[in-house]
Amino acid sequence: MQVTETLAEGLKREIKVVIPKQDMAAELNVRLADAKDKVRINGFRPGKVPMAHLKKMYGKSIMADLVNEIVRERPTKILSERGEKSATQPSISMTEDEAEAEKILSAEADFEFTVSYEVIPPIELKSVDGISVTREVVEIAEDEVNEQILKIAESARTYETKKGKAADGDRVTMNYLGKVDGVAFDGGAAEDAELVLGSGRFIPGFEDQLVGLKAGEDKVITVTFPTEYPAANLAGKEATFDVTIKDVAAPAEVEINDELASKLGLESVDRLKEIVRGQIESQYGNITRQKVKRQILDQLDEMYQFDAPPSLVDAEFENIWRQINTDLAQSGKTFEDEETTEEEARAEYRKLAERRVRLGLVLSEIGEKAGVEVTEEEMQRALYAQLQQFPGQQKEILDFFRNTPGASASLRAPIFEEKVVDQLLTEIKVTDKTVTKEELMAEEEGEADAKPAKKKAAPKKAKAEASEAEGEEAAAPKKKAAPKKKAAEDSAE
Template sequence: MQVTETLAEGLKREIKVVIPKQDMEAQLNVRLADAKDKVRINGFRPGKVPVAHLKKMYGKSIMAELVNEIVRERPTQILSERGEKSATQPSVGMTEDEAEAEKILNAQADFEFTLSYEVIPPIELKSTDGLSVTREVVEVSEDEVNEQILKIAESARSFETKAGEAADGDRVTMNYLGKVDGEAFDGGAAEDAELVIGSGRFIPGFEDQLVGVKAGDEKTITVTFPSEYPAANLAGKDATFDITVKEVAAPASVEINDELASKLGIESADRLREIVRGQIESQYGNVTRQKVKRQILDQLDEMYKFDTPQGLVDAEFENIWRQINTDLQQSGKTFEDEETTEEEARAEYRKLAERRVRLGLVLSEIGEKAGVEVTEEEMQRALYAQLQQFPGQQKEILDFFRNTPGASASLRAPIFEEKVVDQLLSEINVTDKTVTKEELMAEEEGNSDSATKPAKKSASKKKAAKAETASAEGAETADEAEEAAAPKKKAASKKKAAEDSAE
């Protein structure tokens, strides 16, 4: 086998591989000899079929299998011998001339093919002595725990039917039918819908018009959908809702005690407090973690400057761009609405893609040198988390990860990345700083992507910034499911959210 480098331009490589026809024929003869004792052909005793006859009957098909094996296996061998790592799967080029291909299959011509790929650039790791981060920490107060428990108690409170008019805080059970321009719209109707007046679950103006209604009343409510309503066909539109009141119920008193905890499936009020405190601490901890990680990535971004494989950048950019366009489509906005142009946005997100790829390669090198590994148990937990996100589709998800090459990398990459961040945190200077929850959250909400530092902020840009990951194996999506075109602001009830929280 002759291997000749025909292109070495930046990170791009092209290799010409030639396997002489006599070598191909020799490998073919070995396989024919092996097949001689296995095939059964009428008119010949087992093992007595002439090789020439076998070659005539099966030579081309065996040679085709041999060619496929070479194309599948040799690129890895060649790159290993060259001490190179390909950023993406090498592109294999072979002759498209039918006559030439026929000669190769008949062992009458050398088998030639080319490999085109980009190499992962060598990365010389630098000392982490100069790295430092400030870890913002929020101390959870008893008042905050009590406030959250009170919200849970209120969402789980019982209601008792009343005969009078509905007042703020009462629960109204009703049927409704929504119309725009006199026509009913999808998702705008419901029966036995429950709504607590003042909860803010329905679009602005709807709940206020329920004050004073009684069981049996029929009423038409007029509202205007917010201009940024998720359903673009309803955003900013005037609408009417014909309602029939089925029941008005007053809220029972709220008490935080063991009985409340028992309703939520928890053994005691003290245990409920522990759970709620832990959830609040976890929420703040997640924000703290992301901000610390951002500091690390920003410093690594300053430390490492090198050319990135454009194949990886292109793939990463396409992930980001698909996300951004989905966000715009769901919100019914354009780039002009976001105070930018498509050209400017493309340039900006191209920079973000380059940053992600570069930092992904750096973290990969750091992790490899530090011996960071992702265990099978961690992969199984990640897979289980994926299955939980798609109830009823477990089989399809499992089949996807089993049968799709590289799919498991989407599970492994974020785990590996977080473990590398942990490794760095064990090496660098970390200073804890106590802050208020407002300070922790306010900065996070207004934070833009530090890689690109855009001058203008938009909803889609903020979402992309929050979704930033250094992994070169796929951008984290930040897509949100479009809400139903009902008067609700949120699909899940507060009671369900509270029950989920308490669990």
């Protein structure tokens, strides 16, 4: 086998592989000899079929299998021998001339094919001794725990039907039909809908107009949808709702005691407090971890600057850009509304894609050198979490992960990434700092409100830049907000 490099331009590589016809013929004869004792042909005893006859009947099909096997397996071996890693699946090209292909299958011509790919640049890992992070820690006050328990108690409170007018805090049961310009709209109707007045669940002004109504009364309510309402066809428009009140119920007194805990399936109110405290700690802990992770990635970004494989960057950018345009369409906005232009947004998100890919490759190298592995049990848990998100579609989800090449990488990558971060946290300097919950949340809220045109430091706000721990395409951003919510930067969290 002859291997000749025909292109080495930046990260792009192209190699020509030639397997002499005599080598192909020799391998064909080996396979024919192996098949001789296995095939059954009328008129011949087992193992007594002449090689010439066997070659005439099965030679081309066996040679076709050999060709497929070579193009499937040899490129990986060749790249390994060259000490290279391909960023994506290498592209294989071979002759399309039927006459030439016929000669190859007959072992009358050398088998030639070309392998085109982009290499992952070699990454020389640097010492992490200089990396330091501040881990913000919030001390959970008893008042905060009690406040959360009160909310739980209020959500679990009972209501008793009352006579008379509905007041703030009462629960009304109603039928309603919404119309815009006299025409009913999708999602604007319901029967036996329950609403606690003053909860703010409905369009501003809707609940206020229900106060004072009694069971059995009808009323036409007029409201105006907010200009930023998610449904573009309703945003900013005036609508009427034909409402029929079916029941008015007053709230029972809220009591935080063992009876409340029992209703929630717990043995005591102390156990309820313990669980609520744990949930609050977990919520703050998640924010703390993401801020620590962002600090780590920011510093890694400064340490490692190299050209990322264009194919990976293109895939990552398309992934981000598709989500951005979906968000804009759902919100009924344009880039101008977000104080930017499409050209500026493209340039900015392109930089973000480059950073995500580059950091993904760095984390992959760090994890590989540290022996970080994702266990089968961890993969199964991740798959189970996916199944829980799509009730009733479990079979389709399982089939997707079983039959889609690379789908399992979307489960593995975030697990691998988090384990690499855990590994780094054992090696770098970590300083704990006690802060208030307001201090912990302040930066998060500020970042969430940044607009694309103002995100001059976006590529350094490492919320999502490394979701592809193995250089695979990152999962689509999960946030549904428009670009000003930095959806594309949050996918790794």
